[in-house]
Amino acid sequence: MTQDLPARMLRLLSLLQMRRTWTGDELSGRLGVTLRTIRRDIERLRALGYPVEGTTGTAGGYRLAAGADLPPLLLDDDEAVAIAVALRTAASGVAGIEETAERALAKLEQVLPVRLRHQVATIQATASPLPVPWSTGPTADPSALATLAAACRDHEIVTFTYRTSGGEVGPRRVEPHALVAADPVWYLVAHDTDHDEWRLFRVDRLTDPTPTGHRVTPRELPAPDAAAYVAERLAAAPARYTFHATVAADAETVRARTYSLPGRVRPLDDHTSTLDLAANNPHHIAEQLLTIDLSPDHTIRGTPELAPRLEQLGNRLLRAARALTRQDESRSDDGINKNGAEGQ
Known part of the structure; x- marks a missing residue:
């Protein structure tokens, strides 16, 4: 599909993939064209199947939404090499991440230009990950991480079953705030609605995270940020x-x-x-x-x-x-x- 797009529209699509929302003035300024041209290019992208949504607000704007199909990603040279290196060395406490990363890397290499394929091949030939004992440990389910991440983003209450360090198992209902990776353990920072307090949950100990469809106003975290909160709680454990x-x-x-x-x-x-x-x-x-x-x-x-x-x-x-x-x-x-x- 992308081969049918003129250079300006490819740049527009690349901008839309860079961040969540752009105003029309920002896009026209970046591309050096009028707002009318931006609107026309947006309509053409929509006609080609790209799910570009209009946003409301004081200025309005555009964002690339999730669609039925994954649209082509437009990457510059450095981005493509960075992703390839990250996939090659993927290990982050997520179950099955190595195998998934290998599949993604194989797909990426098929579409890389020859000049970049040579760079990635050189890195692969001269660098490989070394599994070390202190980096191994519990792994989190990637589907659970995806569900919790979406709930954090949308401020949506989720329920799940949780097993404590003492082996007790029971239901939880929380307002999720953020996910924090403390290699190799993933933590969910959330406000427990049943106990009316902030708590820390290990993702590898929770099962069946389920969004409730009920969104709430975000609470103020009792720490500068989620990582600081996790560090404080772990230090006080x-x-x-x-x-x-x-x-x-x-x-x-x-x-x-x-x-x-x-x-x-x-x-x-x-x-x-x-x-x-x-x-x-x-x-x-x-x-x-x-x-x-x-x-x-x-x-x-x-x-x-x-x-x-x-x-x-x-x-x-x-x-x-x-x-x-x-x-x-x-x-x-x-x-x-x-x-x-x-x-x-």
């Missing part, structure tokens, strides 16, 4: 083991070294900060502590039961270090003996 320390380093350095959530590291001054760690597995706390230097004259407190677990882990490291030392000493002795034998 109860855990079996806790550890608090004053660290002789600035907060930014401590946060970067320990990979801690923002709420768990707080600055005291330019050179000192506090660190709060919490986990159900003592190994996780030990791993974070190994990245920083804890001075004995600084405040340290936490769960008493954590102490023997940390000591046990420390002894393992100490035994490994001693084994390496003995190995090095053994090699040195072998060298001396050989040199002595050769000299006799």
